[in-house]
Amino acid sequence: MRLTVVLRGLAILFTLVTTWLFASTYFHQVSTKSVNLRSWLGSVDTQTKASKVRNKCGNRQSCPENTFSFKIVSGAANVVGPSLCLEDTVFMSAIKNNVDRGLNIALVNGTNGHVIKMGSFDMYSGDIKDLVTFLQDIKQGSLVLIASYDDPGTKLNDKAREMLTELGSNYAGKLGFRDSWVFLGGKGLKGKSPFEQYLKNNKDTNKYDGWPEMLEIEGCVPRKIG
Known part of the structure; x- marks a missing residue:
């Protein structure tokens, strides 16, 4: 027990x-x-x-003081319109419904980044006189943002090409039928702009049927050019 x-x-x-x-x-x-x-x-x-x-304009990197963040995207064929952005403000785009075939241009104050003037110029049927007048009115120190859409070069004449070249372009003299082009330059710029891309319309290398691929540039541009 x-x-x-x-x-x-x-x-x-x-x-x-x-x-x-x-x-x-x-x-x-x-x-x-x-x-x-x-x-x-x-x-x-x-x-x-x-x-x-998120960086301004959705860019991969932020920009230092005394510079503007920018992004410029060309049109894709004749389907998707271009866009132009500076300091996180999209001035022109298909969503804003203020772009058209040809050259889409925004003039920006090089000091405060405010848009001065915008315009779309059809270089296939011909807005060449309006384009030349627009370029002639650009004031010293202005930034110039340009994106192509569909056809930026068919009706470009020597005068317009010369004026675009004076803004710092390396390729304005070569623009032709359905080429792709994005560019940021300025009135009073000394030398050529580093902010530019260009693709020739070539049936052997085109990404789209009859058009080269869409182009995009982004970066930081000094507030005072020259």
Whole structure:
């Protein structure tokens, strides 16, 4: 009888000790996992916040002081219109419904970044007189943003090409039927602009049926040109 009582007592004691050890180990592991999980969530949250940082005009990099952030995108064939953005303000785009086939141009104050004037000039059917007048009125120190759409060069004459070249373009003299072109220059710019891309319409290399691929440039342009 006494032996039975002793055995029962040992069994109960063994059960209590085993339960305590299990509970201690389990809750220690849960605590450790919880801490690790919180740390991981904190890390993810930090990364998420960092990934949400958006540069002006959606550019890959931010720009230093005394410069403007810009992005210029040409049209895609005759389907998707171009866009012109400076300091996170899109001046011209298909969404704004203020672009057209030909040359799409925005003149911007080189000091404060405010738009001065905008225009779209059809270089297929001919807006050449209007384009020349527009270019003649550009004031010293103005930034000039240009994006092609569909056909930027068929009706361009020597006068217009010369004026675009004086704004810093390397390729204005070459623009032809359905070429792709994006450009940022300025009135009073000394030398050639580094902000320009050009693709010739070539049936052997065109990305689209009858048109070269869409072009895009982005970067930081000094507030004072010259």
